[in-house]
Amino acid sequence: MNSSNKTNILEKYREIAESYKGSFSYIKDTVLITVDKNALRDIAETIYWKMDCYHRTCVGVDETPLNGYLALYHIFGDDKNGLNIIVKTITELKNPVIPSIRDIVPAADWCELEAHDLLGIVFENRDLYRLVLPPYWPRDIYPLRKNIPYNYRPEVVYSSERISESTETAVVPIGPYHPALHEPEYFELFVEGEKIVDVKYRGFHVHRGIEKLGESRTTYQQINFLAERICGICGFVHAVCYSQAVEKAANIHVPERARFIRSIALEIERLHSHLLWIGVAAHILGYDTGFMHSWRIRESIMLIAELLTGSRKTYGINLIGGVRRDIDENKIKKVLETLDYVEKDFKKLIDIITSVPEITRRIKDTGVLPKEDARKLSVVGPVARASGLDRDIRRDLPYAAYEYVDFNVPVYDSGDNLARFKVRVDEVFESISIIRQLLSNLPKGPVLNNEFEIPEYKIGVSLVEAPRGEDVHFVITGRGKPYRWRVRAPTYNNIPALKVMLQGCTLADAPLTIASIDPCFSCTDRIVIIDEKGFRRSILLNPFNRKCDLK
Amino acid sequence: MFSVIIPILVSVALFLPTLMDGVERKIKARIQSRIGPPILQSWFDIFKLMSKEFYIPVNSLHTVTLLLMYLALQPFVLIYLITSVIHPLTDYDLAITISIYIIIQALFISIPFTIPNPFSIIGASREIMLVIVNELFLIISISLYILYSGLTSFTQTRIVSFTLHTILILLVLFINSYVSSGRLPFDIAEAEPELASGLMIELSGPLLGLLILCLHLKRFFVKLLPVILLTKLFIENNIILLMVSIIVTIIVWILYSVLSAILARSRVDLAPITLLKIYILLVILSVISYVLGI
Numbered sequence: 001m002n003s004s005n006k007t008n009i010l011e012k013y014r015e016i017a018e019s020y021k022g023s024f025s026y027i028k029d030t031v032l033i034t035v036d037k038n039a040l041r042d043i044a045e046t047i048y049w050k051m052d053c054y055h056r057t058c059v060g061v062d063e064t065p066l067n068g069y070l071a072l073y074h075i076f077g078d079d080k081n082g083l084n085i086i087v088k089t090i091t092e093l094k095n096p097v098i099p100s101i102r103d104i105v106p107a108a109d110w111c112e113l114e115a116h117d118l119l120g121i122v123f124e125n126r127d128l129y130r131l132v133l134p135p136y137w138p139r140d141i142y143p144l145r146k147n148i149p150y151n152y153r154p155e156v157v158y159s160s161e162r163i164s165e166s167t168e169t170a171v172v173p174i175g176p177y178h179p180a181l182h183e184p185e186y187f188e189l190f191v192e193g194e195k196i197v198d199v200k201y202r203g204f205h206v207h208r209g210i211e212k213l214g215e216s217r218t219t220y221q222q223i224n225f226l227a228e229r230i231c232g233i234c235g236f237v238h239a240v241c242y243s244q245a246v247e248k249a250a251n252i253h254v255p256e257r258a259r260f261i262r263s264i265a266l267e268i269e270r271l272h273s274h275l276l277w278i279g280v281a282a283h284i285l286g287y288d289t290g291f292m293h294s295w296r297i298r299e300s301i302m303l304i305a306e307l308l309t310g311s312r313k314t315y316g317i318n319l320i321g322g323v324r325r326d327i328d329e330n331k332i333k334k335v336l337e338t339l340d341y342v343e344k345d346f347k348k349l350i351d352i353i354t355s356v357p358e359i360t361r362r363i364k365d366t367g368v369l370p371k372e373d374a375r376k377l378s379v380v381g382p383v384a385r386a387s388g389l390d391r392d393i394r395r396d397l398p399y400a401a402y403e404y405v406d407f408n409v410p411v412y413d414s415g416d417n418l419a420r421f422k423v424r425v426d427e428v429f430e431s432i433s434i435i436r437q438l439l440s441n442l443p444k445g446p447v448l449n450n451e452f453e454i455p456e457y458k459i460g461v462s463l464v465e466a467p468r469g470e471d472v473h474f475v476i477t478g479r480g481k482p483y484r485w486r487v488r489a490p491t492y493n494n495i496p497a498l499k500v501m502l503q504g505c506t507l508a509d510a511p512l513t514i515a516s517i518d519p520c521f522s523c524t525d526r527i528v529i530i531d532e533k534g535f536r537r538s539i540l541l542n543p544f545n546r547k548c549d550l551k
Numbered sequence: 552m553f554s555v556i557i558p559i560l561v562s563v564a565l566f567l568p569t570l571m572d573g574v575e576r577k578i579k580a581r582i583q584s585r586i587g588p589p590i591l592q593s594w595f596d597i598f599k600l601m602s603k604e605f606y607i608p609v610n611s612l613h614t615v616t617l618l619l620m621y622l623a624l625q626p627f628v629l630i631y632l633i634t635s636v637i638h639p640l641t642d643y644d645l646a647i648t649i650s651i652y653i654i655i656q657a658l659f660i661s662i663p664f665t666i667p668n669p670f671s672i673i674g675a676s677r678e679i680m681l682v683i684v685n686e687l688f689l690i691i692s693i694s695l696y697i698l699y700s701g702l703t704s705f706t707q708t709r710i711v712s713f714t715l716h717t718i719l720i721l722l723v724l725f726i727n728s729y730v731s732s733g734r735l736p737f738d739i740a741e742a743e744p745e746l747a748s749g750l751m752i753e754l755s756g757p758l759l760g761l762l763i764l765c766l767h768l769k770r771f772f773v774k775l776l777p778v779i780l781l782t783k784l785f786i787e788n789n790i791i792l793l794m795v796s797i798i799v800t801i802i803v804w805i806l807y808s809v810l811s812a813i814l815a816r817s818r819v820d821l822a823p824i825t826l827l828k829i830y831i832l833l834v835i836l837s838v839i840s841y842v843l844g845i
Contacts, residue, residue, distance in 0.1 A: 172669050179743050194673070194819055286735050286742075286816025292583035358736045358815035507673065508742065508818045 009081045016046055028248060029397055030084045030461050037089040037098050044074060044101040044108075047085055053078045054378040054391070055107035056463075056472050057488040060115030062145045063090070066457070070096050070121055074108065075461060075474065077378075079396040084461045091121065100126040107378035107493060118144040132204045135159055143212055150209070150216035169197055172507060174514075176205055182280075183521035187498075187514065191507055199502045201495060206522060214485040215478070220246060220454060223485065224318050227473075230487060231523040232313060233276065236269050237466040238473070238487065238523075239318040244399055245475040246320050246482070249460030252452040256401070257445045258322030263401040264438050265308065265315055265323075266464065267431040272301040273467035274424045274431075275346070277518045281421065282353060284511045285362055290353045297345050300338050307331055322448035332439045343432050350425055363417040367501040367513030370415055379497045380490045381469020382427070383517050385411045386419035393465040405437045417509075420516045427467075457483065466490050468518045489523030553638050556790060560637070561630050563797065568771035569593045569764060571801065575808040582812045593767070600760030608753035613665040617658060618758060624655045625765040629772045636779060636793045639706040646703060648776070649693050655769075656682055656731075663750035674750035677819045678740035684823045685730045688830040692723040695834070696780060699841060705779065706789055713784050715845045719837035723830060724777035729807055730826065731773040733766070736817035774800045774807070 013031050017024035020043045022035035035043050047053050053076040061071045069090035076085040091098050100123035102109045113131035115121045120142035122128070130137075136156045141148060175186035184205045190198040210230065214223045227242040228235040240262050247254055275298035282290030302312045308327055309315035317325040353359060369379070374387035384391055392409040394402040410426035412419035460475045469490030476484040494517040501513050572593040580587025589595075607615055628651045635644035660682055663675035697703055699717050730737045740750055754762060778796045786792040817825070 170669060172673070282815070286738065287814070288579070289583050289812050290815075292585060296584050356813070356815050358817050358821075361821060362815070362818060506818060506820065508739070508816075 006081070009078070009083070012051075013083075013085065016043065016051075029082055030086060030248070030459070032086045032088060032459065034088045037091055040074075040087065040089050041099050041101055041104060043087055044076075045104045047076050047087065048105045051076075051078060051085075052080070053085060055105045056084070056378070056461075056470070057474070057486070057492070058108055058111040058115060059474050059484070059486040060119035060121050060144065061476065061484045062119060064093055065146055068093065070119060072098050072115060072121060073459075073474065074101070074105075075472065077463075077470075079391050079393075082397045084397075084463070086459070086461065096120055097122045097124055099124045102126050105378075106376050106496075109496060110492060111488070118142055120145065132207050143209060150212045174510065181514070181521075183519075185519075185521045187510075189502065189507065189510060194507045196502050196505050196507060196510060199499045201498065203495065203521060203524060211485050211487060215482055219481055220320055223482065224320065225316060227487070228314055228316065228318070231489070231520055233273050233520060234269055234466045234468065234471070234523065235314050236265050236318065237464050237471050238489075239315075240266060240400065241462045241464040241471045241473040242475070242485070242487075243318055243320045243462075244464070245460035245462035245473040246454065246477065247460070248462060249458040249475055249477050250452060250454040252321055252454075253449055255322050255446045255449055256443045257326075258447045258449075260401040260404075260438050260442050261308075261323045261325075261327060261447060262318065263405075264327070264435055265305075265317065266400065267435045267438070268301060268305050268308070270431045270467045271342075271428060271435075272298050272305065273518070274428050275301060277424060277467075277515070278350075278353075278421070281363075281512060281515055282359070284515055285359050287353065287356055287359060290349070290356070290359075293349050293352075297342055297349060300342050304335050304338050307334060319448060320454075321450060321452055322446070324448060326447050327439075327442065332442070335439060336436065339432050339435060343429065346428060360418075362509065363421055363512065365414075365416050365418075366509040367417045367420075367505055367516050368415050369497050369501045371413070373497065373500045374415065377497050377500075378493055379469070380493050381466065381518075382420050382423040383469065383494045383497060385409065385423045387415035388413040391470075393463045393470045397463055399462070399464065401438060402434075404441060405434050407434050417512055417516045424518075468520060468523075469494060471523075489520060491517065491520045491524040495519065495524065557634055557637055560633050560793060560797070564629055564633050564771065564775075565626065565768070567797070567801070568767035569597060571771070571804045572767050575804065578805060578808045579812045582809065593763075597760045597764055600755075600763070601757050603756035603760075605758070606756050607758075608666055608668075610667050611665060611753065614662055614753075615758070617662045617665060618754075618762065621655065621658045621662060622761050622765055624651065624658065625768050625772075628652055628655060629768050629775075632772065632776065632779075633793065636705040636796075637789050639704050642704055644704040644706070645693065645697065649690065652772070652776075653686055653690070656686055660750075666750075666753045668753050670746045670752045671750050674740040674742070674746050674752070677742070678750060680819055680823045681730065681737060681739065681826075684826050684830070685727055688723060688826075688834065689727050689731075691830075691834060692720050692727065695720045695837060695841075696724070700783070702783070705783075714840070716837045716841035717784070719833050719840065721777060721781050723833045723837070724780065725803075726826075726829065726833075728773040728777050728803075729810070732770045732807060734807060734811035735814045737822055739817060739819050739822055742816060770804075771800065774803050778803060 020039040176184040188200040228239040279294030472488040474486040
């Protein structure tokens with residue numbers, strides 16, 4: 001976008017802010033509009049529908065130590081103009097009511113519920129129910145409020161949630177433990193014969209309060225490693241996304257070489273994730289030969305990751321200010337050779353997989369997500385691109401070294417499982433091309449900037465295109481650690497779309513359809529596990545998982 | 552001589568299927584670039600299951616009753632087939648064998664309906680859809696085979712003529728045996744990803760071990776039967792016929808293993824219809840060629 005266009009679009013947002021009697025400020029790619037809560041619904045409608053923005057997430061913040069209010073930040077994405085639009089509104093602690101925008105912006109459904117669960121913000125004109133917290137958690141304890149310590153342990157009486165009953169349809173429970181799910185989540189499929197007529201979802205079984213931990217017990221640099229443990233597949237995405245948010249908030253320079261290395265590692269992560277997914281999809285369709293060979297090819301990518309970062313997974317090379325491991329010429333040569341082999345082998349595998357008649361028959365026209373629903377729910381990543389939404393953060397809001405590479409963003413219109421399969425297959429080839437370009441043009445210089453200071457109470461919003469879609473980290477800086485750190489994984493925006501995708505689908509296609517969003521429930525729930533028996537001092541993450549201590 | 556050969560061949564027929572399952576796992580592993588488990592792994596699995604505690608699923612006494620009947624009848628039909636190939640038991644052994652097999656199939660699909668679990672019941676309804684098509688054409692094709700060959704018993708000393716209509720009907724029987732063996736793409740009743748083993752979901756320990764053993768026997772039986780009918784085209788001596796048939800069955804098992812490794816799972820609304828179309832086509836062609844004397 002050229003500078004005159006950017007000035008025009010910023011002027012437009014200023015006018016919108018002023019028309020709702022709000023304040024307007026702008027730093028880099030982020031616009032901050034503060035409005036009275038009574039104007040929230042109108043401005044949300046204007047930004048989401050008239051300005052054609054997506055809804056990234058909303059963040060509840062306890063600002064009572066600062067100004068006596070609870071705040072809510074709705075983050076919209078103007079991808080076409082490369083902007084994040086933050087709409088902030090505040091409410092009194094005594095009567096923390098904010099109008100809901102769920103009916104205008106369906107994508108805001110979950111984040112409102114989460115703000116209600118964790119901060120006690122009451123949203124008007126909508127049904128409120130527990131999304132994140134378990135049913136037995138005390139009603140008046142809001143874990144993300146600043147007066148609740150991170151290790152607070154309420155006395156609770158355990159209770160279970162019951163399976164739904166229906167006289168008209170049969171209920172098929174999928175989860176929390178089921179072969180189709182590799183993580184503990186729960187779907188209730190209401191079926192007539194084999195046809196699914198409705199779906200109920202209950203997740204967040206493994207929520208461990210990682211945001212509270214980040215705000216309480218860790219330093220800025222430690223959170224890089226904590227963030228990387230959010231996910232076993234796209235952990236580096238979270239680490240980079242977090243550090244970029246802090247770098248943006250504190251205006252920290254990152255050396256160019258470090259940005260290249262970050263992009264290379266991110267693309268390696270995308271390659272192994274997509275190869276993993278293609279294998280899992282083949283397995284769900286009963287084609288275990290495809291599964292095994294996809295994972296065999298993926299093994300080469302894991303070796304590349306080990307070569308470049310020292311680890312097959314959870315690379316641990318990212319820091320605020322850059323990376324802590326460099327790449328030399330020998331490694332570049334080996335990586336390029338391996339990529340040649342991977343590209344050739346993967347092409348052969350895809351030709352074979354797509355020639356299996358049952359696979360082509362079962363992925364075509366199943367799990368359809370129409371473009372309108374995809375837009376309404378602000379779905380992200382391959383799910384969005386398979387439903388005709390041309391959005392990719394690497395191109396729309398370039399970060400790391402993506403501005404230096406050429407790549408195509410595959411977009412398909414059919415919105416079915418086949419389209420999502422094709423998007424990921426195309427992205428494997430694009431990622432290989434991106435890594436080649438980055439390795440060939442790797443600039444010389446340092447890989448880490450240690451000279452920086454992080455001022456307090458600055459906002460940073462960072463986006464990274466994870467294999468599953470855009471990952472969002474929101475940071476308000478604090479003293480030595482973030483005042484507020486919010487993580488929104490791509491699956492968080494994609495799961496609500498499953499209701500649309502599964503309705504009308506057959507039961508046999510449900511596992512593939514659920515898998516087609518490449519769900520990462522640990523990302524969504526923000527799990528972290530730390531070995532308490534290690535030699536380091538143990539960190540008590542949260543009382544939720546410690547039965548004996550709750551008494 | 553029969554008193555020696557029959558027990559030997561029966562023992563082989565009871566031991567071989569689980570061994571062949573191990574071979575199948577090994578073959579699949581090689582196709583998938585894996586080492587795979589030892590060939591005896593399927594036997595080890597069954598021994599392990601047999602050593603587990605005996606557990607009856609909740610409210611499932613009917614299940615156990617039906618299951619025990621199934622567990623008794625499945626080996627019986629295999630033993631009956633082997634014995635009747637060597638030594639005639641009745642003049643209608645072929646028809647009796649098929650009748651017992653159909654009864655066993657009906658018994659088998661009724662078991663999961665007695666288990667109060669949605670996955671089990673869905674698995675059973677899928678199996679019924681498949682069985683209706685498959686068993687119907689098993690009866691039709693066996694009837695046509697009897698019509699074409701005049702054979703009602705395995706021991707009748709007659710070599711069946713090598714004609715197109717016989718070949719087509721044997722093709723139906725081999726497809727039928729592949730489907731009955733519950734391999735991909737026809738394992739829709741178990742369908743691990745959505746039904747978590749479907750009709751077997753509530754079974755564990757010795758009950759599951761015995762059921763798996765009987766499923767191996769079933770796989771062997773459904774292959775052996777069309778192989779015997781095929782071998783009848785070439786061999787007159789019944790003992791040689793049976794021994795050759797067992798060897799050919801091993802080869803067929805290997806071929807089926809390879810085939811199942813390169814296919815994916817079908818769906819309940821696709822598999823029976825596809826099968827029906829193939830069966831109808833082959834049966835019609837067979838009847839036409841019979842009428843035309845080809």
